[in-house]
Amino acid sequence: MKQTTKLGLGVLVLAGVVGSTACSSSTEQKQTAPAPSTSSFAVRGVIEGFYGKPWSQEQRLDMLSFLGQHHMNTYVYAPKDDPYQRLKWGDLYPAEDAARMKALAKQAESSGVKFVYSISPGLPAPLPGEMSTPAMEQAAITCSSQADREKLAAKVEQLRGLGVHTIMLSFDDVQEKLKSADLSVYDGDLAKAHAELANWLLQTEQARDPQFKLWFAPTTYYGLKDNPYWQTLRTALHEQVQVIWTGEKILSPRITSSQADEVTRLLGRKPLVWDNYPVNDFTYSIQKKPQLFLGPVEGRDTDLDRHTAGWLANPMLQSEASKIALATLGDYLDHPTTYNPDTAWLAAIQALPGVSDPDPLMTFSSYARKSPVHSASNPEFGKKVAAYQANDADSLPLRTELDHLRDLPKKITETVNNQELLTEIEPWLKKLASEAEAGLLALDLAQKAPTDPQRNDLRQQLATKLRTLADDPNTIAPEIIDFAKSLEK
Template sequence: MYFDIRGIVEGFYGKPWTHQERKDLIKFMEKNNYNLYIYAPKADTYHRFNWGKKYPSSFMEEFKDLIIEGKKSNIDVSIAISPGLSLKYSNNDQLLKLKEKFETFINIGVKTICLFLDDIPTNLQYEEDKNKYNDLADAQQDFTNKLYNELSNKIEKFIFCPTHYHGEVGDYQKKLGKTLNSEIEIIWTGPEVCSEKIPLNDSEKISKAFKRKVLYWDNYPVNDSTMVSEMHLGPYIGRDKNLFKNSKGFLINPMNQAYASMITLGAISEYLNNPESYDPDISLRNSISRLTNLKNELYEFSKVNVQSPLNKENTYTKNFINTFNKLYENSSSKGIEYLKNESKKIFKIYSKLMSLQKKLKENLIPWLKNYKNSGFLIEKISELIELSQPLIHEKFNNEDINKLRKKILEVENLLKLCIELDTKVYGEDLIKFALIHLKNAKGFIKLNIF
């Protein structure tokens, strides 16, 4: 086995998943050979802002049900608490409160607990802590070790997420490595919060500092924060095939859309289970095939939904526009026909994808609507360019001008709709492409009407 831990962490900002979505995910994880699920949604007030309060009985009943589901599927169901916004590291009463809260989950079957101190102030906040500790690392290792010692005989794993969890390796990480109990797993996201690439030397440096194999938290395909308009369906790329030599495993942070996440999570599982023979595109195709019979259509749809931290630009859109430009340069009619064929393809794929299974379709519908709108936009751009031809060649009449003006309005309305839909399909390059030809058409009118 390459990675001991092959996990999914529900760790995004925004609306948490439903209980049913988590149960469905557990079943999915079993089929894809994951082995750890961590509950850690940022919007859960009991997880973060009200960490000192115990969860209500209704939640605990659901979580116990999730643990039972996990046992059936050989998935370790874990809980994370994130107390760092108000935690006083030197306060024994808060230590006891957190210990007792974790014990409520241990008592219903949790074997792995997680202490997350990410996305909090990077300096000590309270005078009591400043008087007792030299720095943040000193305070965190003391508190974390005490908590671990209190609970270690009741659990199998203890996972810790530090405050400085990415970027350059420095004194903070080295101090944690020296002082944290060696049985505690430490999380790291790589060179960036959402790392475009995780090279082998990153795992070497951080594992050396932590004095143990690092546990990666990979912020892909997550689409929270500034990425809410994106649907991350692109191949899982940029992770060195030899990371397993220095890494205990991966925790994958999925999208807010549970069922759409399964498209990418299924591909990622193939990397986690055999990184040395992993092929990003083949694995994505395999994952899609396991989810739906509409494998070709969903794969084509995924191509226009790749823009993410791993894929800074939509290569499909760039190639599409470059191909058009080359065709149009040699023959305007061939370029126009190419655009029309693309729009026809979109309408055909959209029509078929509307018969996707209900839960997956519901997750994708905002992006499917924009996909269809992109088809109309490309169609109208082709007509706009076609109607501009008489003006380019100075062989036009008033009717040609009026038709072009009407088409300009149609394209403008479609561009407005793209903005109103608030989802990103094809990326910004398609919008720029439309704007270029919109301005060209307006320019042709201005040039020829005195």
């Protein structure tokens, strides 16, 4: 049994946990973006594929409009916690839910965006602290079962009636084992079972709908080395089916054209990239330290439009805050050869609805830039700390910065008239301000003489502040806490 688990295309690998994929198992934008370049990625968009609370109907409708205004043409519905997408994959949507799905498809069409639905009929791999139940195991698809296949086709038929013509058959993040009835049929070959089911669905649905297209999220969806699963897939899966790949890793700091070429050879087709940036679900479910990723897209080669079938970004749980990174993604996908992350980043923040002055929000975002694609903490803060450490007498630049961060919540609420965005970032904004208070206390402590009677009081205040910060799991700017701790004497 494997000793690594892929807990979500947006979740980090964890050692020692079973899992992977199996068959067993509204707000207008300030400006309208120009039309996408004709030479950009054929498929370019967003896949709502994270664990955690799915976006609301209103958030999705707004996001569809946003995508159409930012050079993107695709939205994939794949929230892990929609039961009708995974656990109840074979059940038709009730009338009220179906009406909402139809409204999404209609909004997508009016925005120039293709609406793709992901259906995941395998047995989900449990997250840490969770377990599979007999009911879940029973509900997982038997690939060779004609009854289960007809159930799958009936679900697709309902979705087509709602305006959906592209389906992604998803076997990501489910347990790697076949139902007992499938073991002998497929000689224990998981990829063979998946490919045959996908081929049957493609043939069946194209006979009913000439517009029908099928995408596939495989069990092994990242890496650069050949493996038995891919060996079967590249020969058995119909050439029309586009296949998902997340890069060398689940969360890939870099994705290059040479990597894409190698995977093209291994999959027998150009990969459809599922980019796990700026997704942050793993900071909740795995790390237990929720974090925002507000920096621009980085580390993607400038010619990947010629080496991939398309590009889909997995966003954060916070739909409004995700727009910062997603707007930079739209710029990259539209003109990758001239894309500049910092220029696109500033433009993205300036274009957010309800932002009268981008500077305070830009400051906040610069402390939330560290991510899987950007390993460095805020360099300007680091420079101020280094200058202070080189010259104890000159604490003014550092103190000025900390004063600014302490007052940032007030400044942002004065310059951002976007309540959803303010609500989404509030926990991290408050923590950043509290960290700044700790930094100021540390500076005050360091400037007191050893015999100063105020030192003990300052030391106790700082210790209390640091304990409070440690109890807050939301993570932003740990470099400020590190600095404060370095002066805690």
